Amino acid sequence: xxxxxxxxxxxxxxxxxxxxxxxxxxxxxxxxxxxxxxxxxxxxxxxxxxxxxxxxxxxxxxxxxxxxxxxxxxxxxxxxxxxxxxxxxxxxxxxxxxxxxxxxxxxxxxxxxxxxxxxxxxxxxxxxxxxxxxxxxxxxxxxxxxxxxxxxxxxxxxxxxxxxxxxxxxxxxxxxxxxxxxxxxxxxxxxxxxxxxxxxxxxxxxxxxxxxxxxxxxxxxxxxxxxxxxxxxxxxxxxxxxxxxxxxxxxxxxxxxxxxxxxxxxxxxxxxxxxxxxxxxxxxxxxxxxxxxxxxxxxxxxxxxxxxxxxxxxxxxxxxxxxxxxxxxxxxxxxxxxxxxxxxxxxxxxxxxxxxxxxxxxxxxxxxxxxxxxxxxxxxxxxxxxxxxxxxxxxxxxxxxxxxxxxxxxxxxxxxxxxxxxxxxxxxxxxxxxxxxxxxxxxxxxxxxxxxxxxxxxxxxxxxxxxxxxxxxxxxxxxxxxxxxxxxxxxxxxxxxxxxxxxxxxxxxxxxxxxxxxxxxxxxxxxxxxxxxxxxxxxxxxxxxxxxxxxxxxxxxxxxxxxxxxxxxxxxxxxxxxxxxxxxxxxxxxxxxxxxxxxxxxxxxxxxxxxxxxxxxxxxxxxxxxxxxxxxxxxxxxxxxxxxxxxxxxxxxxxxx
Amino acid sequence: xxxxxxxxxxxxxxxxxxxxxxxxxxxxxxxxxxxxxxxxxxxxxxxxxxxxxxxxxxxxxxxxxxxxxxxxxxxxxxxxxxxxxxxxxxxxxxxxxxxxxxxxxxxxxxxxxxxxxxxxxxxxxxxxxxxxxxxxxxxxxxxxxxx
Numbered sequence: 001x002x003x004x005x006x007x008x009x010x011x012x013x014x015x016x017x018x019x020x021x022x023x024x025x026x027x028x029x030x031x032x033x034x035x036x037x038x039x040x041x042x043x044x045x046x047x048x049x050x051x052x053x054x055x056x057x058x059x060x061x062x063x064x065x066x067x068x069x070x071x072x073x074x075x076x077x078x079x080x081x082x083x084x085x086x087x088x089x090x091x092x093x094x095x096x097x098x099x100x101x102x103x104x105x106x107x108x109x110x111x112x113x114x115x116x117x118x119x120x121x122x123x124x125x126x127x128x129x130x131x132x133x134x135x136x137x138x139x140x141x142x143x144x145x146x147x148x149x150x151x152x153x154x155x156x157x158x159x160x161x162x163x164x165x166x167x168x169x170x171x172x173x174x175x176x177x178x179x180x181x182x183x184x185x186x187x188x189x190x191x192x193x194x195x196x197x198x199x200x201x202x203x204x205x206x207x208x209x210x211x212x213x214x215x216x217x218x219x220x221x222x223x224x225x226x227x228x229x230x231x232x233x234x235x236x237x238x239x240x241x242x243x244x245x246x247x248x249x250x251x252x253x254x255x256x257x258x259x260x261x262x263x264x265x266x267x268x269x270x271x272x273x274x275x276x277x278x279x280x281x282x283x284x285x286x287x288x289x290x291x292x293x294x295x296x297x298x299x300x301x302x303x304x305x306x307x308x309x310x311x312x313x314x315x316x317x318x319x320x321x322x323x324x325x326x327x328x329x330x331x332x333x334x335x336x337x338x339x340x341x342x343x344x345x346x347x348x349x350x351x352x353x354x355x356x357x358x359x360x361x362x363x364x365x366x367x368x369x370x371x372x373x374x375x376x377x378x379x380x381x382x383x384x385x386x387x388x389x390x391x392x393x394x395x396x397x398x399x400x401x402x403x404x405x406x407x408x409x410x411x412x413x414x415x416x417x418x419x420x421x422x423x424x425x426x427x428x429x430x431x432x433x434x435x436x437x438x439x440x441x442x443x444x445x446x447x448x449x450x451x452x453x454x455x456x457x458x459x460x461x462x463x464x465x466x467x468x469x470x471x472x473x474x475x476x477x478x479x480x481x482x483x484x485x486x487x488x489x490x491x492x493x494x495x496x497x498x499x500x501x502x503x504x505x506x507x508x509x510x511x512x513x514x515x516x517x518x519x520x521x522x523x524x525x526x527x528x529x530x531x532x533x534x535x536x537x538x539x540x541x542x543x544x545x546x547x548x549x550x551x552x553x554x555x556x557x558x559x560x561x562x563x564x565x566x567x568x569x570x571x572x573x574x575x576x577x578x579x580x581x582x583x584x585x586x587x588x589x590x591x592x593x594x595x596x597x598x599x600x601x602x603x604x605x606x607x608x609x610x611x612x613x614x615x616x617x618x619x620x621x622x623x624x625x626x627x628x629x630x631x632x633x634x635x636x637x638x639x640x641x642x643x644x645x646x647x648x649x650x651x652x653x654x655x656x657x
Numbered sequence: 658x659x660x661x662x663x664x665x666x667x668x669x670x671x672x673x674x675x676x677x678x679x680x681x682x683x684x685x686x687x688x689x690x691x692x693x694x695x696x697x698x699x700x701x702x703x704x705x706x707x708x709x710x711x712x713x714x715x716x717x718x719x720x721x722x723x724x725x726x727x728x729x730x731x732x733x734x735x736x737x738x739x740x741x742x743x744x745x746x747x748x749x750x751x752x753x754x755x756x757x758x759x760x761x762x763x764x765x766x767x768x769x770x771x772x773x774x775x776x777x778x779x780x781x782x783x784x785x786x787x788x789x790x791x792x793x794x795x796x797x798x799x800x801x802x803x804x
Contacts, residue, residue, distance in 0.1 A: 135729050135730075136729075136730060146730070150789065151785075154687065154785060154788050155687070157784075158784065161678075161704065162678045163678060224788065226789055226795065227788050227789060229730045229732060229789070231730065283725070283728065285725075490804055491802060491803055492804060493794075493797045494793075495794065495797075496737075496803065509736065509739055534739070551803075572761070573743050573744035573763075574765075575694050575765065601712070601746060602711055602744075603709075603712075603715055603743075603744030
């Protein structure tokens with residue numbers, strides 16, 4: 001079920017990536033070779049003739065992304081089926097070998113054709129898997145031991161804060177909660193009998209000690225320290241169901257089962273920064289619905305449709321999220337990209353021409369050019385060109401449609417659409433480049449392209465790609481002057497700093513969820529706005545902090561980040577929803593780096609999409625540690641990983657305390 | 658009682674609200690505060706507030722989103738990055754019975770009031786989570802100086 005025409009194109013052999021190096025402009029893969037083997041009829045990965053430089057792929061697709069690298073490898077996929085035409089390939093470490101997963105956000109416009117590819121079924125086949133599980137013991141859960149001791153601890157801490165708990169004066173509600181916990185422990189002790197097993201015995205001792213802590217704190221009118229539940233590790237047989245098609249052998253669609261939404265649940269080693277996943281573990285009880293899709297040959301997909309997940313009542317950021325999961329083993333990077341074709345989505349790498357269009361579009365947004373008449377006209381002209389090309393191709397190929405069944409017709413139409421997009425692209429790029437040049441004060445598109453700041457190559461930053469702003473690239477000296485005496489700063493905790501540096505990224509909540517750091521997003525659209533957005537990280541424009549004022553990440557040359565095209569800022573905490581009628585000098589958000597340079601409020605925020613690579617070219621100028629001990633600890637961690645410089649600066653000069 | 662108050666009094670009222678200090682409840686739920694911005698969605702506020710040392714009109718707070726349930730412990734958990742500290746940069750304050758109305762320099766209008774229904778439940782879950790995390794992490798959250 002390939003997305004491209006099989007008649008007019010050479011197949012493309014995907015080029016493995018080089019080992020990860022210092023982030024910078026992404027190198028295009030070498031010219032495509034013609035594969036010796038015939039393309040897979042179902043899921044061939046093809047590009048138009050590689051003779052044209054513009055048709056060459058922009059990002060290579062790795063055979064096996066770096067195993068355990070939590071933020072994965074970013075790739076660009078042709079067409080506009082995926083948000084920003086991008087996907088991330090992560091190879092999670094696992095006992096059975098690496099497990100490669102493609103993570104992407106499907107654009108809402110592409111959802112209909114994706115859903116057309118799914119045969120919704122209730123037929124399933126059970127698969128039983130042995131899994132290690134952690135959890136509370138049944139006696140604990142039955143008597144709610146952890147819950148009751150925590151309730152007593154909460155009551156002590158609350159009344160101390162409220163001022164009505166002092167030595168010799170215990171509120172009756174607190175006393176009652178302590179007594180409830182005592183009664184529960186006593187009942188649980190009776191239940192397990194005179195000769196409890198070692199697990200029950202250890203659990204009861206754990207809770208008896210915690211309850212004693214609570215009583216002592218209550219008597220002394222002091223806060224209770226943390227009360228952790230007792231967790232037991234064991235092995236359990238877990239039954240997993242996979243959707244299957246009953247008997248309809250002629251149906252080319254894939255079997256999909258609608259179920260309650262989940263999120264992948266990798267684990268992240270806080271010391272090594274390695275992400276692991278057994279291919280099974282998922283966070284459940286996620287607000288929303290998803291399709292579990294059987295792609296065959298051990299490949300699966302999970303998709304959360306926009307159409308059945310309301311942004312008001314379900315997890316906002318889950319909508320449109322797609323995972324394609326390979327069976328355990330090496331070399332599945334290209335496979336998971338190919339499998340996009342089974343879902344009617346474009347499954348070939350992005351070409352250079354497509355990349356330049358994306359670059360121009362990112363600059364139009366960043367430089368606030370979308371309202372300019374010339375730009376609007378260029379975009380409309382481009383769309384018309386593509387439509388005309390589509391019609392021409394349809395007339396040329398109409399005779400090939402005779403006798404096709406519904407599924408073949410759908411593929412025929414899809415191929416024409418994608419070919420029209422590809423053929424029209426060079427002209428669309430030229431038209432948009434001319435318009436953007438005109439509204440930014442350049443004589444011609446060629447003159448704009450000749451400026452030093454014009455750089456239509458995506459840059460790798462962590463597991464994602466960013467585009468540069470040419471206006472910033474062309475005015476760096478002025479911007480450096482505007483930021484004089486100021487820094488971009490992210491204040492964090494000692495544990496937060498260590499975790500970020502172990503992972504190597506300051507990552508958004510969505511990205512952290514894929515990495516196994518975050519338990520999920522869990523927010524409706526309104527909550528997402530209120531908490532500042534799950535898809536961004538933020539820094540503040542502040543005076544340069546002193547080196548002992550940690551823990552902080554500090555960019556003393558903010559212009560090193562301001563060349564990115566994906567930020568916006570506000571000179572106040574706007575809670576994502578500023579009332580336009582009340583917007584004053586603090587409230588409105590801006591993408592103008594010169595306005596951002598003049599932010600004055602201590603609560604100003606500059607939001608960057610996805611995150612920032614802390615160990616690469618975008619890395620901080622200074623890392624202010626919590627203490628000298630922490631500085632030594634992080635220094636040792638860097639040395640063990642072979643990290644000697646950050647953004648060209650020796651780590652001895654970067655790490656401060 | 659509906660009157661303009663200065664920032665010092667606003668700080669005291671805000672602290673009383675988030676800690677539930679002056680609220681009495683007949684049921685067993687520990688009282689606290691919720692926040693409304695420009696008439697939008699109501700959200701619970703964690704039980705801590707800090708006035709900025711450099712900017713006296715700026716109060717740091719922590720709005721709460723819904724908790725997740727940890728499948729291992731069956732207890733609620735929060736992601737500190739999601740419930741990150743936020744700022745109220747106050748231009749003017751007014752007290753109206755148990756409510757605190759704040760005009761922010763951004764032009765937004767904020768009301769802080771005793772928490773009810775789902776916001777009160779979110780606070781109970783937040784209290785549970787705060788009891789299960791390490792003392793250092795809890796103190797870090799209460800200090801409101803980390804992003």
